[in-house]
Amino acid sequence: xxxxxxxxxxxxxxxxxxxxxxxxxxxxxxxxxxxxxxxxxxxxxxxxxxxxxxxxxxxxxxxxxxxxxxxxxxxxxxxxxxxxxxxxxxxxxxxxxxxxxxxxxxxxxxxxxxxxxxxxxxxxxxxxxxxxxxxxxxxxxxxxxxxxxxxxxxxxxxxxxxxxxxxxxxxxxxxxxxxxxxxxxxxxxxxxxxxxxxxxxxxxxxxxxxxxxxxxxxxxxxxxxxxxxxxxxxxxxxxxxxxxxxxxxxxxxxxxxx
Numbered sequence: 001x002x003x004x005x006x007x008x009x010x011x012x013x014x015x016x017x018x019x020x021x022x023x024x025x026x027x028x029x030x031x032x033x034x035x036x037x038x039x040x041x042x043x044x045x046x047x048x049x050x051x052x053x054x055x056x057x058x059x060x061x062x063x064x065x066x067x068x069x070x071x072x073x074x075x076x077x078x079x080x081x082x083x084x085x086x087x088x089x090x091x092x093x094x095x096x097x098x099x100x101x102x103x104x105x106x107x108x109x110x111x112x113x114x115x116x117x118x119x120x121x122x123x124x125x126x127x128x129x130x131x132x133x134x135x136x137x138x139x140x141x142x143x144x145x146x147x148x149x150x151x152x153x154x155x156x157x158x159x160x161x162x163x164x165x166x167x168x169x170x171x172x173x174x175x176x177x178x179x180x181x182x183x184x185x186x187x188x189x190x191x192x193x194x195x196x197x198x199x200x201x202x203x204x205x206x207x208x209x210x211x212x213x214x215x216x217x218x219x220x221x222x223x224x225x226x227x228x229x230x231x232x233x234x235x236x237x238x239x240x241x242x243x244x245x246x247x248x249x250x251x252x253x254x255x256x257x258x
Contacts, residue, residue, distance in 0.1 A: 038177060
């Protein structure tokens with residue numbers, strides 16, 4: 001029997017949409033705790049959150065055709081569950097991704113809203129996520145986090161400094177000198193032409209002026225969920241980036257160069 005996607009402590013969760021909540025997110029974003037200190041040429045990272053099985057199969061096939069690797073942010077408490085973006089992958093598939101050189105990274109265990117949970121609970125959840133991924137992989141996962149729902153706080157960003165090398169959010173932007181590595185900007189890829197166009201524009205600008213663009217999605221399917229993209233869209237974006245001279249690397253590899 002399949003389990004339903006149900007974060008342990010965030011049943012019925014939806015990000016707060018009030019003006020105060022939006023302002024709080026922006027305020028947290030501009031309060032930098034670990035700014036990047038070096039600017040390089042055009043770099044691109046592809047990442048997947050939660051990782052539905054379609055991303056680990058169709059998405060991985062697209063990456064392989066282009067000879068590139070991605071960052072896979074996995075919430076271990078969701079493994080094998082049905083989710084709004086499709087069935088989440090099983091441990092066997094995680095090992096298969098790792099065996100091809102893909103970056104297996106952290107997304108918390110229970111897919112908590114880490115802002116609501118607070119730093120202490122968020123760190124405990126993250127440590128469980130790390131332990132369970134290490135049990136699956138037989139080695140430590142990559143020390144990079146994607147915030148579930150993109151939610152964080154200034155206190156959490158500070159607390160994470162001793163736990164992870166970077167933490168990725170969901171606010172759009174090009175990462176460059178001064179960007180907070182505890183709240184990396186990223187473009188959310190969905191079956192929405194406006195979102196795809198915005199990502200393309202950022203890639204074109206980074207190709208000219210330099211910068212690090214991170215793209216993320218959930219599923220990869222011919223008829224994607226509201227949180228995914230088609231294999232054709234992913235392939236087109238990769239081809240365009242390569243033609244623009246992008247160095248396409250997982251998040252950890254980019255930060256290893258800085």
